[in-house]
Amino acid sequence: MNIAVIGWGSLLWCRGSLRIRTKWRGDGPVLPIEFARVSEDGRLTLVIHPGSAPQPTYWALSELDELRAARRNLKEREGCPLANIHYFPLDEASPSIPPEVETELGSWLPKHKGVEAVIWTGLKTNWEEKFDKRAFSIDEAVRHLEKLDEERRQARATYDRAKEYVQNAPPSIQTEVRKLMRERGWADAKLSDLLFEGEREK
Template sequence: MNNEQPTIAILAWGSLIWDDKWPEFDKQRGDWQDEGPVLPLEYSRVSKSRHKALTLVVDEDNGEDCKVMYALSKRKNPADAIADLRDREGTIMDHMGFYFVEHPERKCIPKVPDSIPAWAEAMDIDVVVWAGMPSNFSDKNVVKKGEAFSPDAAVAHLQKITPEGKAAAAEYVWRAPSLVDTPLRRRLQLELWFPAPKLG
């Protein structure tokens, strides 16, 4: 880490990129860029704020490798960048992922994906920050609690949630960047009942 302001990268793959309802978060970061690390992603988290729609998380059991996006934080202190993202995601510190290149002994609760350390060093990034919420599909599935995630189970879940939830799910899936290519996204974009939302 240099003696001045550390270079802090925020990773993103979902609504951070396109949902502009959080201007306080957005003003503390630069533009989103394409060349982030490759992470295993899947729509395997049931979202309370999106009416039980499924949202993208790092999921080593069910995810498919996708290149994600990143933006540089304008913060001087990594703790502030972590707090910015935690507040934006409405989550707890135990769900925040971070990696310090020069201090890898500083551990977060979420597992650090193997791709992040090498990417950070190659990109001359000092600190990497991401949302590390776990999959909760098995616990929150509205069709059969305890059922493991699968594309079939996920489709059945989405078909059972409210119209508001279906609309939120459609917006979230269709507006994800093209870099995000998962089995469930490919399946949903072929479903006649899951139309692309009217934007603008």
């Protein structure tokens, strides 16, 4: 059985343990996809999200010719339960596939002669469980990313200030912390001679 793996996100550029025997092809089914799922580290990831704008996807043929084995291989790459690896053979389909997805796959599959089944990652949005039951929206996603950007800037500012305080301590102050941080690249700053009365900086 020729099994097509559908991809649209990191699967394309970070294949990991996914076993495919062709390069990614750009004429995959057009599916409603959005950055609607939050990962453990705060990243937004692309998932099928009914009602979102249709997006082109990619596909490649699995090295495996048995449906369950191909699904297990994709499951290993994605680190999710097997139930979240959806499938669409001509004679059967995963339960709970959104109608618009099933319609698109039903149209796409017959146009690709020799492809007998399709598998993909069927993870859904988890916005409500991550954000106190607030529903996903485009504005919510943008606010989340803006918050991450602000936290990054604040973290950088905190780091820069912490480094400045260690590096700019007077040259005669050589604590154990300062010595160890100097070994890690935080070189002592040379303070201006104009700061000191009656002696030059050493």
